[in-house]
Amino acid sequence: IGNKGESFIMANERSKLETLGFENSDYPKHVALESTAYGYDIISLNDNKEEIFIEVKTTTRSIEDRGSKQFFMSSHEHKVYKLNKSKYRLYRVYDVENTPSFEEIDLKNIEREADGYICKY
Numbered sequence: 001i002g003n004k005g006e007s008f009i010m011a012n013e014r015s016k017l018e019t020l021g022f023e024n025s026d027y028p029k030h031v032a033l034e035s036t037a038y039g040y041d042i043i044s045l046n047d048n049k050e051e052i053f054i055e056v057k058t059t060t061r062s063i064e065d066r067g068s069k070q071f072f073m074s075s076h077e078h079k080v081y082k083l084n085k086s087k088y089r090l091y092r093v094y095d096v097e098n099t100p101s102f103e104e105i106d107l108k109n110i111e112r113e114a115d116g117y118i119c120k121y
Contacts, residue, residue, distance in 0.1 A: 005058025005093035006032060006041050008100045013044040013054070022049060039080025040088065053084055058093040063101060068094055073112075081107055 013028035028044035040053040055077055061068035071092065081088045090105045 001058045001060060001096050002056070004096045005100070005102075006030060006056045008058075008093055008096065009042060009054060009056050009091055009102065012102070013042060017045060020047060027051075028054075036076075039074075039077045051087060052089050053080070053087050054089045054091055055081070056091050056093060057105075058096050060097050061094060063094040063103070068092075078112075 007030075010028055010030050017024075017027060022045055024045070028042050030042055031038045032041035038053070040055040042054040042056065044052050044054055046052050055073075057071040057073075059068045059071070073090075081090075085107075088107070090107055091102045092105050093100055093102045095101060
């Protein structure tokens with residue numbers, strides 16, 4: 001479902017940039033298809049033609065479903081966010097299998113919980 005959400009946001013970003021009259025074949029770019037090392041999924045542009053880094057979190061749940069209000073964010077993603085707060089965006093895609101919609105989540109207002117372990121052998 002992650003790729004479906006990212007594809008949905010890619011289409012939305014293409015439409016946004018076209019509406020703004022930005023004609024640059026470099027944006028948006030789906031960097032998650034190349035590597036997870038970026039710490040985000042898409043590079044695009046904001047209204048001022050400045051780069052933004054978009055992390056997409058996708059769910060099959062509806063926006064009204066209370067269970068849709070949580071997601072996993074890796075420590076690498078969070079580190080990249082902290083280093084790029086003015087450029088970093090987190091888009092939450094809901095109901096990706098039916099009628100997708102999304103909202104931007106302000107990471108300053110999220111509650112983080114440790115849930116899991118990194119196991120090495």
